[in-house]
Amino acid sequence: MQVRHLAGGEDLPPMSADEPRVSRAEALHVQVARHIRNEIEAGVLRDGETVASTRELAAQWNVSVFTITEAMKVLAAEGLIENKSRSKRVVRAPEQPRAKGEIRLRSPRVLFVGGYAGSGKTELGRILARLTGWPMLDKDTLTRPVLEAALELLGMSPHDRESETYLNSMRPREYEALMAAANENVSCGNSAIVTAPFLREFKDQAWLDRTEAAFAALNAQVTVVWVYCDATSMHGYVRHRGAARDGFKLSDWKSYLATIDLDFRPPVPHRVINNCTSSAPLQKQAADLLAEITAGETV
Template sequence: MLSLVAGYAGSGKSEFSRFLSSVTGWALLDKDSLTCALAERLLTSLGGDPHDRHTDLYLREVRPLEYQCLLESAFDNLRAGTSVILTAPFVAELADPEWTSGLNKRCAAIGIDVAVLWVRCDNESMRAHIERRGAARDAWKLANWDTYARGLDSDNGPATAHIGIDNRQGTAIDLIRQARESLRSMQGRLNVRS
């Protein structure tokens, strides 16, 4: 099983993924943990800001490599028989039907089911999460919050089939319960065994 835990920055993807991993025992690969140090070094080498996550330099030269490393690490685990939870925004990828089709075909070729879990969060809650974590890579978002937030569609998930996770502040359903419910939903929809 390959589970993509996706959503906007600050939506709570990493926290939810940790809960899902604790419920399933599946390997957890978080884009930030796996690629952040390399991305910062590459950005610096290219003459950019190591904490940039919004300019053309990052989007063109670094981001594609981050996702390539993340996916190849996942497939190393999948080929070894280990189910994987991938945590990253996946916003552009899930909006691209060719990308999702290609991923589904690649997984089907080796007998792997794919589930997309979208962590939904309102803009105010995302901002609060981003402020709490205090990561340097979020400085531009916080300094330009109105501009950044205008580009978000926090009311809707991706067009691709997905399981919705609600992580708004004050949500009555806790994430560990949603992780268990998501696992049951994946098992029911995809007829897989945990």
């Protein structure tokens, strides 16, 4: 099978008919470097931690060792990766974003962060949580163990996210639990960062209005954040994280893309975070977002 190449000699894995094409502006090593940078900034990879070997990373990302080597050069130039030897690299992020103390606002702020699978919403949420000290409420973290156990008791796959049973019976309960956790925090005077796809919710004007009114009754302000990511970047991230629940999407990526609208935006005032390879670093966008919503609000 013929190997493909990008400018500069970078080799790409053979392309199936269902894989998105990679443009020169979105070279694979740049994509890999961006995702690893996001993991460092989100605290998934910690200062001093040894990075997986080149071959291990190449297998994880389904790319060549050349691609990983080039990605490591980018991160090394940024001071995020230090080459200790030919076979050992470590994370160098002594100034990893971490709130020196929780940012307290005059009234609690609830950030609802939504986006398609692989858009980077969880990474954004983690970065925001590390910057603010606010609790990070992620739907999968809060509900997945119970959800998967319930699906198995019903004789279904624990990784099912497409059936009518899941969509109509299980999914609403997941979001009910997520919103209850957010309400609990706000009732205690805490701001919160809430991450989930919110695909139905962000399309539902009535849900958005009810949610804003409910938190306003608790003297809290709501900020809606949509994380945008192009198809190529999403595919790389979804494939890399290797979650069993993504198997259905990856088995026919082209068909999955036909079911989503990459141009969708929530029908209420909102902020868009662009997590495409060619966009500004996720860390900078997170810091800019916080500066905007906390201006004049801190106590």
